[in-house]
Amino acid sequence: MxxxxxxxxxxxxxxxxxxxxxxxxxxxxxMYCSLHLFHAENSPLRFVTPGWGQGPFRGERWERWMGHDLSRWWLRNVRFEAVRILEPSRPVNIAGWG
The missing domain is CATH 1.20.5 (Single alpha-helices involved in coiled-coils or other helix-helix interfaces)
Structure with missing residues (x-):
């Protein structure tokens, strides 16, 4: 024992x-589940990371991308349609296809 x-x-x-x-x-x-101003400005054509201390990860490796346009890593030449949710309090199902 x-x-x-x-x-x-x-x-x-x-x-x-x-x-x-x-x-x-x-x-x-x-990961933040709320919508911030920097989220509303992002699209498939332009994607910018949030400011210091606002990103999903902390530390210098994430923070070095603050304010940089990362859209060159995004899909290019792909048509997209902006979606506006009129009643955000109701459940939303999003489906994608390629």
């Missing part, structure tokens, strides 16, 4: 690992 100190140490280690995992998940993968 294992000593109590080993069992306590293993439980503390497990709780610590789970706490670190939850922290990394919440801070590293947080």
């Amino acid at each position: 294992m000593p109590k100190s080993v069992i306590v140490l293993m439980l503390l280690l497990l709780i610590s690992v789970m706490g670190i995992g939850v922290y990394m998940y919440r801070t590293g993968t947080a």
Whole structure:
């Protein structure tokens, strides 16, 4: 049988690992579900990242793209149609096809 100190140490280690995992998940993968002004300005022809501290990821690797037009990485020469949701409080189903 294992000593109590080993069992306590293993439980503390497990709780610590789970706490670190939850922290990394919440801070590293947080995505905003609300509509900001910079979202309304983006289209398939022009896509600009949000300002400092407003992007979905934190850190210099994401922040270096702030204010840059990333549309060259976007699909080109593809027709698109602007969609306006008149009643945002109602559920919306969006389907795409290629």
